[in-house]
Amino acid sequence: MTIDRRMLMAGGLAMTAGCTAAPDQPTTPDSPPPPPAQPRRVASLNPCLDVILVEVADRDQIAALSHFSRDAYGSTIAEQARSLPFTWGTGEEIAALRPDLVLVGQFSSRPVQAALDRLRIPTSAFAVPATVAESLQQVREVARLLGHPERGEALVARIEAALAAAAPSADAPVLSALVFMPGGFVSAPGTLMDEMMRRTGFENAATRYGLTQSTNLPLEQLVADPPDVLLSGEPSRGAPSRAESVMQHPALSRVAADMQRAVFPERLLFCGGPVLIRTATALARAREQALAHRKGTPA
Template sequence: MTAGAPPPRPRRIVSLNSCLDAMLVHLADRGQIAALSHYARDARASTVADQARTLPYTWESAEEVIDLMPDLVLASQHSALATRNALKRLHVPVQRFKVPRSIDESLGQVREVARLIGHPDRGEALVARIEAAVAAARPTPGARRLTALIYQPNGFAAGPGTLVDEMMAETGFDNVARRFGLKTWGNVGLERLLADPPQVLLVGVPAPGARSWADRVMSHPALKVISGRMRQVRLPERLLYCGGPVLIETAAAMALARAQALKEGA
């Protein structure tokens, strides 16, 4: 390799994380993908489930990954430690990514994945699409902002210092998680929510038509008492887990949620 030349483009890439699955599907040549994570096929958690159904996948075990003879493995800080350690012992190249806490961090990861797999130009193109989607989802200057809380199973909510919090701010919501003392992620009990409700409750739902924890919350008798003060809007749960290309859909969904809440009198 000559000085300054780019590294060889990896030919067999394995992803061990659903968020990295989405990046790989958007950025890599199909022939470069040796396997995605098993989460990629789950439409409740993945935005690339349709594409993933025709691609190999693993259950994240070291044996499965090693058998694929990858020349690059993309992992997250939550990927199985035993698998990561086994791959390290065998000198399999592993790149580990943290959970992005901001849009800028997420865009940086898109660029890094694109560089690692040999398609930096695709990374820049995807970054431009994400930035355009976020810009399109912003309310007009001076538009009224709405207080809101993202509510996930068992009262799990996103607080300050999270990517979800920044996406809420960009799309015209003021996250009330701070009022409940949340730092990054935490739980907000139904009693506390009833005592100090936001204008909008954004409830994560797993998939269209699926009966979920969200349905039980949204039909809770106690919430009817404050229905005039708090609007409830559903969001696909899979849009709340990841950054990268997922932000394109997340931005549009949050903008639609805001428009719906305003239409309903929030």
């Protein structure tokens, strides 16, 4: 999996922009009809919408997921997705499914969207949520579109419970942390990941580095001013990524005493919704391990 594909999965860099449903387009005589009150065949072209769809839809409502969701390295629902239909995201595949609703990301292929419009297949477009509140609203909106609003509320309650469980105590020390993403990017302030870090007792070190967007961080800056905790993904299955090459650099061994390393699986980087449950748990675990290391006790 390359960085381009990873960016495509999120519709941009992981957890960096957007909110809830994309703005409605003006209605024209050629516009597709609105989706039915309870669609019977729903397809998704976006892996972040896939994870919500499998939580709130009846199984026989799911006409297809995106092919990204079958990738165990990048998806939290890979095993479940392998038992469900999928597409490679082409207009021909979607047309053959005869769906009455297609869920698409804000950055979905324009030619595919145009083809769906010509075929008068209803679509609903969603942007990448930038906050927890926007992510929860997206869950509610997908559930509403599918005719199961109560399932959306139940999923929101589960996410909120996980966030509450992962929150530090009022007197817990705040640790600085940096999330190192594929391609050597770091997660910037003002993103969903940034909020998740703050909710679980971390301060995003990208702020003190002066970063205002998710971008590359020079190794020299990391070594000169290391965070308390460096979060990075699991080893890749092929050649090391740029992020992995940085993580393996001998210079980092010089700051080992000052900086804890923690694994933060890549599959948790890209999506909100139900993925936030695992994200909160992983971040809280990393915080506990770092604090235990400071005290010299096992986590």
